[in-house]
Amino acid sequence: MKTLVTGGVRSGKSRHAEALVADLPSVTYVAPGPTTAEDPDPDWAARIAAHRQRRPARWTTLETRDLTAALRTDGPVIVDCLGTWLTAVLDERALWDSPTEEIADVVNGLVEDAAAVLRTRDQVVLVTNEVGLGVVPAHRSGRLFRDLLGEVNQRLGAACDEVHLVVAGRVLVL
Amino acid sequence: MKTLVTGGVRSGKSRHAEALVADLPSVTYVAPGPTTAEDPDPDWAARIAAHRQRRPARWTTLETRDLTAALRTDGPVIVDCLGTWLTAVLDERALWDSPTEEIADVVNGLVEDAAAVLRTRDQVVLVTNEVGLGVVPAHRSGRLFRDLLGEVNQRLGAACDEVHLVVAGRVLVL
Amino acid sequence: MKTLVTGGVRSGKSRHAEALVADLPSVTYVAPGPTTAEDPDPDWAARIAAHRQRRPARWTTLETRDLTAALRTDGPVIVDCLGTWLTAVLDERALWDSPTEEIADVVNGLVEDAAAVLRTRDQVVLVTNEVGLGVVPAHRSGRLFRDLLGEVNQRLGAACDEVHLVVAGRVLVL
Numbered sequence: 001m002k003t004l005v006t007g008g009v010r011s012g013k014s015r016h017a018e019a020l021v022a023d024l025p026s027v028t029y030v031a032p033g034p035t036t037a038e039d040p041d042p043d044w045a046a047r048i049a050a051h052r053q054r055r056p057a058r059w060t061t062l063e064t065r066d067l068t069a070a071l072r073t074d075g076p077v078i079v080d081c082l083g084t085w086l087t088a089v090l091d092e093r094a095l096w097d098s099p100t101e102e103i104a105d106v107v108n109g110l111v112e113d114a115a116a117v118l119r120t121r122d123q124v125v126l127v128t129n130e131v132g133l134g135v136v137p138a139h140r141s142g143r144l145f146r147d148l149l150g151e152v153n154q155r156l157g158a159a160c161d162e163v164h165l166v167v168a169g170r171v172l173v174l
Numbered sequence: 175m176k177t178l179v180t181g182g183v184r185s186g187k188s189r190h191a192e193a194l195v196a197d198l199p200s201v202t203y204v205a206p207g208p209t210t211a212e213d214p215d216p217d218w219a220a221r222i223a224a225h226r227q228r229r230p231a232r233w234t235t236l237e238t239r240d241l242t243a244a245l246r247t248d249g250p251v252i253v254d255c256l257g258t259w260l261t262a263v264l265d266e267r268a269l270w271d272s273p274t275e276e277i278a279d280v281v282n283g284l285v286e287d288a289a290a291v292l293r294t295r296d297q298v299v300l301v302t303n304e305v306g307l308g309v310v311p312a313h314r315s316g317r318l319f320r321d322l323l324g325e326v327n328q329r330l331g332a333a334c335d336e337v338h339l340v341v342a343g344r345v346l347v348l
Numbered sequence: 349m350k351t352l353v354t355g356g357v358r359s360g361k362s363r364h365a366e367a368l369v370a371d372l373p374s375v376t377y378v379a380p381g382p383t384t385a386e387d388p389d390p391d392w393a394a395r396i397a398a399h400r401q402r403r404p405a406r407w408t409t410l411e412t413r414d415l416t417a418a419l420r421t422d423g424p425v426i427v428d429c430l431g432t433w434l435t436a437v438l439d440e441r442a443l444w445d446s447p448t449e450e451i452a453d454v455v456n457g458l459v460e461d462a463a464a465v466l467r468t469r470d471q472v473v474l475v476t477n478e479v480g481l482g483v484v485p486a487h488r489s490g491r492l493f494r495d496l497l498g499e500v501n502q503r504l505g506a507a508c509d510e511v512h513l514v515v516a517g518r519v520l521v522l
Contacts, residue, residue: 134308134482308482
């Protein structure tokens with residue numbers, strides 16, 4: 001089973017995603033965003049720490065932005081989350097101010113590579129954010145991000161068996 | 175069947191809406207927003223072009239802000255989308271800075287006219303945006319828009335047989 | 349039955365919530381937000397007035413920020429809504445600029461008290477907002493609010509029998 005878990009912030013997405021693989025042995029937890037050391041936001045650090053504390057000690061944590069390589073890991077994989085992955089990709093490659101089409105090409109290329117590996121796999125849970133349900137963001141970076149992440153979610157969701165939407169702690173299988 | 179298709183940006187709404195009428199002959203595609211010529215945003219133009227390319231060549235495109243007239247067209251009609259229609263109405267009538275109640279009266283009047291025609295019809299797909307699921311927008315225009323569009327969606331949704339929510343490319347019949 | 353009703357602005361949440369208790373006698377309607385007198389926004393006042401007009405005259409209105417006490421009221425209770433309650437709590441205690449952890453402690457404490465009472469009750473409808481499905485808000489207050497409300501919704505949702513998501517006037521039982 002491959003599952004894309006989506007929802008809003010503090011909806012219970014991560015908790016649900018972790019429950020999906022809780023009984024499996026040797027889970028690899030992929031953290032694709034900026035590491036705590038790289039990100040000076042104390043709220044972010046606190047959230048990371050809370051997530052970490054909740055995870056079973058026997059899980060292996062893999063901090064990487066190489067989504068395709070991460071998905072090639074043996075055994076069950078949980079990626080949390082695609083939003084931080086996308087941010088990390090745009091940061092690392094300094095793409096935020098590039099032309100939209102160029103950015104979309106890079107991101108879609110990475111996503112298609114990841115989707116190709118995903119299609120050959122079992123026991124993968126991808127956590128993502130649903131960020132496209134507000135008004136048009138005031139800044140280009142916000143508009144860009146929500147368009148890109150919407151596309152990422154569609155493409156990787158298409159390579160999964162199920163998409164779960166989490167709202168107020170409840171799960172809806174789409 | 176009359177269907178309101180809602181969801182976030184890049185959720186796969188348009189694709190799903192088009193699939194709903196794909197097998198029907200002589201579909202009229204109603205584009206109620208600003209035309210490419212009127213809107214200088216290159217990202218917008220690229221999106222319009224991508225949508226256009228995906229549509230069957232035999233479909234008739236109707237660029238109009240007169241929603242009621244568009245719904246009176248013979249044969250299957252798809253309107254994509256109510257968000258751009260609302261923006262176009264507010265722009266054209268220079269309503270953005272008017273008192274809230276006055277704006278609501280104009281928009282609700284137009285919506286009730288459209289809903290009345292809609293109730294007499296079959297084979298209509300309305301695509302809209304769900305924009306009310308973020309925090310309160312910083313600007314009045316954003317707050318205004320999300321309130322108005324929420325109301326538009328409720329009123330036209332009530333005149334449809336089904337409302338579909340699209341998330342990450344998956345469809346949920348509400 | 350205890351129900352948490354969530355959804356976007358102008359989605360039809362309040363209308364649905366009211367319909368859930370419409371046939372019950374002696375309903376207490378809890379308005380936990382700023383009173384009209386306290387909030388000078390005319391749009392807000394108009395919305396409150398419209399809501400009030402829709403409610404049966406035999407309902408008792410209770411304006412209070414003490415959620416736990418409100419939930420101890422005899423008979424059916426409807427609280428509309430948790431978003432305005434949270435705002436009122438943060439305003440009243442001047443918490444907006446406090447450290448995140450301190451704010452979360454206060455809010456979570458109040459929520460746990462309310463949840464404890466809620467678990468002993470029947471015939472309660474809590475209306476809330478889903479605000480975590482847009483891009484990251486530009487201001488700390490927005491980020492704070494959506495994180496806190498997401499957590500409030502999860503915790504109180506867990507103490508309810510059902511969570512209903514309202515989109516474009518349609519209800520989805522999660």
